[in-house]
Amino acid sequence: MADESQKRIDELKRRIRHVNLYTEYYYRIAYGYDATGIKGLCAGVAFPESQEDIVSIVLNAASLGIPLVPRGAGTGFSGGSVPADGSLVVSTEKMRRVLSFDRRIGEVEVESGIVNGELQNYLRPSGFFYPPDPASYKVSTIGGNIAENAGGPRAYKYGVTRRYVRSLKWITSDGEYLESGPGGPAAFLIGSEGTLGIIYSARLALFPIPKTRKTFLLGSSGDGNAIDIASNLLHSGFSPSVLEFIDSKTMRCVAEHMDILSIIEDRGNSSYLFLEVEGTEIETTDQQRHLNDFCERHGFLLTTAEGEEEREILWELRRSISPSLAKKGITKVNEDIALPLGKLAEAVVRIHELARDKNLDCYIFGHCGDGNLHVNIMTDRRKKLEMKRSGEFVRDLFSYVIAAGGTLSGEHGIGITKRPFLNLAFSPEELRLQEGIKNVMDPGAKLNPGKYFDKIVSAGRGWTS
Numbered sequence: 248m249a250d251e252s253q254k255r256i257d258e259l260k261r262r263i264r265h266v267n268l269y270t271e272y273y274y275r276i277a278y279g280y281d282a283t284g285i286k287g288l289c290a291g292v293a294f295p296e297s298q299e300d301i302v303s304i305v306l307n308a309a310s311l312g313i314p315l316v317p318r319g320a321g322t323g324f325s326g327g328s329v330p331a332d333g334s335l336v337v338s339t340e341k342m343r344r345v346l347s348f349d350r351r352i353g354e355v356e357v358e359s360g361i362v363n364g365e366l367q368n369y370l371r372p373s374g375f376f377y378p379p380d381p382a383s384y385k386v387s388t389i390g391g392n393i394a395e396n397a398g399g400p401r402a403y404k405y406g407v408t409r410r411y412v413r414s415l416k417w418i419t420s421d422g423e424y425l426e427s428g429p430g431g432p433a434a435f436l437i438g439s440e441g442t443l444g445i446i447y448s449a450r451l452a453l454f455p456i457p458k459t460r461k462t463f464l465l466g467s468s469g470d471g472n473a474i475d476i477a478s479n480l481l482h483s484g485f486s487p488s489v490l491e492f493i494d495s496k497t498m499r500c501v502a503e504h505m506d507i508l509s510i511i512e513d514r515g516n517s518s519y520l521f522l523e524v525e526g527t528e529i530e531t532t533d534q535q536r537h538l539n540d541f542c543e544r545h546g547f548l549l550t551t552a553e554g555e556e557e558r559e560i561l562w563e564l565r566r567s568i569s570p571s572l573a574k575k576g577i578t579k580v581n582e583d584i585a586l587p588l589g590k591l592a593e594a595v596v597r598i599h600e601l602a603r604d605k606n607l608d609c610y611i612f613g614h615c616g617d618g619n620l621h622v623n624i625m626t627d628r629r630k631k632l633e634m635k636r637s638g639e640f641v642r643d644l645f646s647y648v649i650a651a652g653g654t655l656s657g658e659h660g661i662g663i664t665k666r667p668f669l670n671l672a673f674s675p676e677e678l679r680l681q682e683g684i685k686n687v688m689d690p691g692a693k694l695n696p697g698k699y700f701d702k703i704v705s706a707g708r709g710w711t712s
């Protein structure tokens with residue numbers, strides 16, 4: 248650590264003795280990366296336990312010129328919580344209390360460090376659930392979910408995080424403690440990736456747990472084909488709560504990983520839909536009958552989870568996609584695009600072509616119900632030429648997606664990894680407006696430097712690499 252950063256962080260430690268703050272090397276390493284594997288070296292890690300702790304950190308760090316990086320569980324896929332060198336990581340992991348729960352109106356208030364899955368476990372006996380459940384829900388925090396406006400498999404029916412935030416309490420970069428609903432400035436905090444304020448707590452809307460849920464895996468032939476099937480299925484009156492796409496290579500990879508190849512049988516290049524319906528027993532049985540008839544008529548392979556145990560296996564299959572891909576290469580170039588629904592099937596075919604042109608190993612899956620596809624290139628960062636081709640692929644991918652009316656991110660945010668491409672998606676005027684918001688909410692650029700907003704304007708047409 249540079250002497251100057253060391254001195255400043257030591258002084259900060261002296262000033263806020265009541266807050267746990269560690270500067271040992273192992274803390275700085277352990278809190279230096281997220282799920283992208285990108286690394287940064289912070290000067291220390293603080294563990295506030297209350298809003299007062301956050302206020303003291305923010306005020307004292309500001310007077311010493313120490314930038315702050317809010318951090319939940321570090322599962323982000325765009326480098327959002329990777330610290331800038333010499334910064335202080337503010338981990339929310341000691342703030343995970345449920346502050347209040349009002350079952351009459353289906354509302355809960357929680358500290359931002361609570362893990363999504365912990366909240367679901369807390370709510371279950373009451374008959375409520377919190378609908379946004381990213382595939383990382385067993386690990387990721389509510390604060391991180393709000394800061395990324397996380398989506399997930401249920402987004403097709405329930406929408407994404409923003410819809411459930413009734414109000415936020417947060418600390419501004421000037422150390423002020425504020426509360427507002429999404430009609431006020433809190434609207435800017437949702438999806439702000441730790442760049443506009445540190446969220447202390449959130450009041451969230453809940454839904455009653457449906458009486459019955461039934462889960463299915465539908466196999467078709469051809470890579471974009473399952474998406475066309477999804478469209479026909481919806482038009483035929485099928486009404487799922489979960490509508491996920493898995494391409495043939497991804498399915499083979501995850502089935503091998505879980506040792507359940509028998510589920511997919513030998514269907515060559517089949518692509519898959521992962522589906523769930525929910526409601527009363529009568530409603531779900533009716534939907535199941537509808538789906539069975541549809542698949543029989545068209546000759547599609549349908550696997551139905553019989554009972555809770557099989558349902559859990561199918562969900563495990565869906566949630567194991569990311570971990571299973573790790574076996575295909577030590578480096579994952581993980582992009583997360585969103586497209587208009589009518590463009591999805593064609594996009595799957597086109598994206599595989601782009602990858603083939605560059606001789607890259609490509610896997611596509613995602614929340615096709617809300618137009619969000621995850622495009623993964625499995626590679627190895629030590630192979631310089633392959634990494635160069637991956638970089639070219641990503642630029643071609645984003646150029647294609649933007650030209651097709653899509654966006655750079657469906658749910659993983661911009662962070663570090665997508666910053667170079669902001670100029671593809673936004674005009675200079677739009678970028679300047681965004682930086683205006685940053686200047687108002689974080690005038691000294693003290694929060695999460697190097698992410699999203701950083702240097703948008705000074706780089707003119709955006710970043711180049």
Ligand SMILES: Cc1cc2nc3c(=O)[nH]c(=O)nc-3n(C[C@H](O)[C@H](O)[C@H](O)COP(=O)(O)OP(=O)(O)OC[C@H]3O[C@@H](n4cnc5c(N)ncnc54)[C@H](O)[C@@H]3O)c2cc1C
Pocket residue numbers: 281282316317318319320321322323324326327328339359360380381382383386387388389390391392393394395396397398399400439440441442444445446447569570658659695
């Ligand atoms: C296997 C796997 C599956 C995933 N599946 C999904 C999915 O289905 N849907 C989806 O949307 N994402 C998914 N993700 C991505 C990731 O889990 C989400 O972005 C999640 O919301 C990040 O939460 P976190 O607690 O890990 O936050 P972190 O990674 O620690 O931080 C993410 C961002 O939030 C900011 N932040 C964190 N806490 C606060 C706070 N209290 N105040 C202000 N800013 C804060 C950080 O500065 C950073 O910019 C997945 C990731 C993995 C590894």
